[in-house]
Amino acid sequence: MHVTVLLTLVVGALSLSPPLSRHQHVPQKPFELVLHREPETHLCNVVHAPRQTKPHRRLTTSQTYAQESKTVTRHDGKGVVEIVKVYAAEEELLWERLGELCDSGHVDASAFTSTVDYQEPPVAWLPEPDAEDQLRLLASTPGIDSKLCTVEKKKSPVPLSVRHITGSGHSANRVDLTFFSDGYLASEEDKFIQDVTRLVEEISGNQTFHTVAPLLNFWAAFSPSNEAKRRWCRRQAEGISTPFGLYRDGTELRALYYAKPEVARAACDSLGDRCDYPILIGNDPLYGGLGGEFVTITPSEVNGPLVLRHELGHSVIDVGEEYDGGFAYFGPNAGHDTNKPMPWAHWLTHDSNLSNDKLPRVERAVMPIQAYPWTLLNTTAPWKITFNSSGTYSRHVVRFSLSGLPEEDDIDVLFDGHDLEWTPKPGLGVDRWHYDIYRDDALSEGEHEIEFALRAGKREGIAQLCSVELLEFGSDEEFNATPGFYGVFPTFSEKNETSYRPTNEDCLMRLTTTPNFCSVCVEGLWLSLLSRVDPIDSIQTGCLQTDRGSWLRTLKVDLLPLGQFRAGPPSTNEAYNITWTNDGQILDGFANITSIALDDRKALGKYSVNVTFVTEEVRADPEGLLSSERKFEVFDRCH
Numbered sequence: 001m002h003v004t005v006l007l008t009l010v011v012g013a014l015s016l017s018p019p020l021s022r023h024q025h026v027p028q029k030p031f032e033l034v035l036h037r038e039p040e041t042h043l044c045n046v047v048h049a050p051r052q053t054k055p056h057r058r059l060t061t062s063q064t065y066a067q068e069s070k071t072v073t074r075h076d077g078k079g080v081v082e083i084v085k086v087y088a089a090e091e092e093l094l095w096e097r098l099g100e101l102c103d104s105g106h107v108d109a110s111a112f113t114s115t116v117d118y119q120e121p122p123v124a125w126l127p128e129p130d131a132e133d134q135l136r137l138l139a140s141t142p143g144i145d146s147k148l149c150t151v152e153k154k155k156s157p158v159p160l161s162v163r164h165i166t167g168s169g170h171s172a173n174r175v176d177l178t179f180f181s182d183g184y185l186a187s188e189e190d191k192f193i194q195d196v197t198r199l200v201e202e203i204s205g206n207q208t209f210h211t212v213a214p215l216l217n218f219w220a221a222f223s224p225s226n227e228a229k230r231r232w233c234r235r236q237a238e239g240i241s242t243p244f245g246l247y248r249d250g251t252e253l254r255a256l257y258y259a260k261p262e263v264a265r266a267a268c269d270s271l272g273d274r275c276d277y278p279i280l281i282g283n284d285p286l287y288g289g290l291g292g293e294f295v296t297i298t299p300s301e302v303n304g305p306l307v308l309r310h311e312l313g314h315s316v317i318d319v320g321e322e323y324d325g326g327f328a329y330f331g332p333n334a335g336h337d338t339n340k341p342m343p344w345a346h347w348l349t350h351d352s353n354l355s356n357d358k359l360p361r362v363e364r365a366v367m368p369i370q371a372y373p374w375t376l377l378n379t380t381a382p383w384k385i386t387f388n389s390s391g392t393y394s395r396h397v398v399r400f401s402l403s404g405l406p407e408e409d410d411i412d413v414l415f416d417g418h419d420l421e422w423t424p425k426p427g428l429g430v431d432r433w434h435y436d437i438y439r440d441d442a443l444s445e446g447e448h449e450i451e452f453a454l455r456a457g458k459r460e461g462i463a464q465l466c467s468v469e470l471l472e473f474g475s476d477e478e479f480n481a482t483p484g485f486y487g488v489f490p491t492f493s494e495k496n497e498t499s500y501r502p503t504n505e506d507c508l509m510r511l512t513t514t515p516n517f518c519s520v521c522v523e524g525l526w527l528s529l530l531s532r533v534d535p536i537d538s539i540q541t542g543c544l545q546t547d548r549g550s551w552l553r554t555l556k557v558d559l560l561p562l563g564q565f566r567a568g569p570p571s572t573n574e575a576y577n578i579t580w581t582n583d584g585q586i587l588d589g590f591a592n593i594t595s596i597a598l599d600d601r602k603a604l605g606k607y608s609v610n611v612t613f614v615t616e617e618v619r620a621d622p623e624g625l626l627s628s629e630r631k632f633e634v635f636d637r638c639h
């Protein structure tokens with residue numbers, strides 16, 4: 001080994017010459033295509049024609065394109081749409097893929113008449129955000145219905161004042177989450193920044209996204225709303241004059257829709273690399289939100305962070321629901337077949353009860369009733385629901401959510417006529433909240449009734465019953481409810497179809513009032529983020545002269561600030577494993593060192609640095625996303 005190890009590098013004692021040359025790794029920027037596809041007809045709307053984007057680490061020599069797709073509620077709540085994102089090194093591959101994804105049987109011949117502004121062959125979208133034809137869509141590819149394409153009208157992006165809230169690095173190698181204001185007056189810019197700062201702190205300061213925060217940048221992009229129309233629309237009305245047109249549907253403290261997706265898209269696009277996950281904040285103190293192309297939330301004190309975490313779980317990890325009564329159950333935390341190992345088999349608690357074929361048992365539970373009434377309550381007649389119990393379970397929980405009920409005397413919640421002694425979350429006011437009333441006794445076989453009886457007449461018009469559900473559980477032996485226990489738990493969809501989840505209530509994708517994901521989702525989060533972020537930020541080489549006059553060749557690798565390089569102490573067990581090689585030989589003395597110095601006279605040759613981020617939060621990394629390697633060659637001597 002022709003290497004000299006210099007034990008201490010005291011910079012003051014060395015002269016730096018020539019200056020450090022910076023060999024910034026220039027990762028290939030792949031092309032990205034974004035489609036909205038009708039789930040049944042496969043008619044497509046090209047939201048983004050191929051354009052260059054951040055590197056995608058799932059694109060490898062054997063993997064010519066990477067695809068992400070999910071079905072989400074439309075921006076106006078009218079049905080669902082599948083968002084498909086495809087990545088490839090070459091634009092042509094995306095156009096080919098487009099033909100496969102979109103049903104050409106539905107192409108309307110008139111799509112290709114002169115009324116549509118299209119070019120053939122398709123050309124890439126101009127990358128300049130302000131280009132006149134930014135939002136013009138191309139209709140020349142088979143499978144694209146021009147009517148759907150041209151629904152998008154060109155809009156000028158709203159004025160934006162952008163601030164960095166927190167983050168650790170250049171957007172080229174980070175995932176960027178960007179908050180956009182809606183319904184904030186020009187004079188409320190500071191309130192917006194405070195709202196965003198608080199939300200970011202709540203979701204990444206000490207919990208939820210805390211361990212992955214060094215992979216993220218958070219931005220706040222302020223756009224003022226019109227003074228006259230400041231009142232935030234409760235329903236979609238004429239002349240919504242906020243930048244993105246956020247609105248509620250009637251009185252529901254529920255979904256927060258947006259009327260101007262094309263404006264939001266253009267605003268996000270104008271930020272380039274700094275807008276991977278756009279979030280629209282509607283300036284309203286009460287519950288509301290939506291997941292999808294844009295996450296929408298409010299700065300509600302209690303519900304803002306809760307909705308934000310949950311919706312970002314859907315978009316960043318790409319997981320479905322874990323709560324009952326939803327329609328989409330997918331991702332690393334969802335299983336559908338008990339005859340096969342679950343996707344989280346490597347997280348199962350060791351003593352989890354294995355059945356004969358070594359597969360874990362399903363914890364015993366049933367959901368005899370579940371409803372989303374979203375109904376206003378009145379004092380004239382209570383809202384009631386009846387259901388039948390099989391009488392074979394040991395315990396149960398009554399789970400419901402209410403809004404507009406700040407005091408405990410406002411309403412009686414009765415179970416078979418017995419008062420459940422509901423009390424509101426302290427300090428909640430009229431906002432929405434979720435309640436669980438656990439009852440450690442068995443229900444008798446036969447009919448039971450849950451009743452919501454409004455007592456306070458003054459709450460009529462705002463008192464609302466949002467959701468109600470009853471779950472029955474087996475005994476301690478049949479249903480392990482211990483936090484931290486990973487097994488197989490049944491989840492019941494809106495159609496009462498069963499899928500499976502890893503923990504009872506450890507995940508905010510199930511219990512939205514908890515602040516953290518379960519380990520299975522956290523692992524999914526790391527893998528998802530590391531598919532776009534490389535553990536190696538850059539490598540550099542340089543020269544140093546010692547005080548004795550000899551020259552050293554220096555090699556340095558800059559890593560994401562994780563493990564031993566975190567700003568604060570790591571809250572989990574994690575570290576980088578770093579290995580340097582020269583002409584294929586491991587440089588033994590340099591294990592786990594980021595900056596090395598070699599005798600210049602013997603430093604010519606081929607080098608590589610291999611970095612693996614080892615964390616207890618990831619147990620399985622089949623694609624090697626936690627590892628990265630850089631190769632380079634030293635061609636010349638320092639002196």
Ligand SMILES: *[C@@H]1O[C@H](CO)[C@@H](O)[C@H](O)[C@H]1NC(C)=O
Pocket residue numbers: 201202205206207
């Ligand atoms: C994290 O900080 C919030 C306040 O921002 C606090 O309510 C919560 O208890 C903290 N959680 C942990 C795990 O320290």
Ligand SMILES: *[C@@H]1O[C@H](CO)[C@@H](O)[C@H](O)[C@H]1NC(C)=O
Pocket residue numbers: 366367368369370496
């Ligand atoms: C769901 O299905 C289970 C098992 O078939 C049944 O016992 C339960 O009552 C059903 N619940 C609802 C809400 O339909």
Ligand SMILES: *[C@@H]1O[C@H](CO)[C@@H](O)[C@H](O)[C@H]1NC(C)=O
Pocket residue numbers: 375376377378379380381382383384
């Ligand atoms: C009062 O609420 C009950 C239960 O939701 C409903 O059936 C009834 O129509 C309501 N009455 C009025 C006057 O709104």
Ligand SMILES: *[C@@H]1O[C@H](CO)[C@@H](O)[C@H](O)[C@H]1NC(C)=O
Pocket residue numbers: 386387388446447
């Ligand atoms: C409960 O079961 C009884 C007997 O099968 C049936 O008559 C009744 O309609 C059921 N109640 C509900 C709410 O499903």
Ligand SMILES: *[C@@H]1O[C@H](CO)[C@@H](O)[C@H](O)[C@H]1NC(C)=O
Pocket residue numbers: 351352353477478480
């Ligand atoms: C496993 O299941 C059996 C019967 O289903 C039960 O008797 C036993 O207590 C369970 N063991 C654990 C560790 O949950």
Ligand SMILES: *[C@@H]1O[C@H](CO)[C@@H](O)[C@H](O)[C@H]1NC(C)=O
Pocket residue numbers: 577578579610612614
């Ligand atoms: C660290 O890297 C070395 C060399 O590549 C390898 O032998 C070792 O198994 C790695 N250790 C861990 C914990 O990954």
Ligand SMILES: *[C@@H]1O[C@H](CO)[C@@H](O)[C@H](O)[C@H]1NC(C)=O
Pocket residue numbers: 575576577578591592614
């Ligand atoms: C380098 O760090 C990894 C991860 O902490 C550790 O497993 C390995 O033993 C270290 N290597 C040496 C030679 O210290």
Ligand SMILES: *[C@@H]1O[C@H](CO)[C@@H](O)[C@H](O)[C@H]1NC(C)=O
Pocket residue numbers: 579581586610624627628629
């Ligand atoms: C470095 O990483 C590459 C690719 O992951 C792997 O093939 C090679 O064996 C690694 N070398 C060392 C010394 O760990």
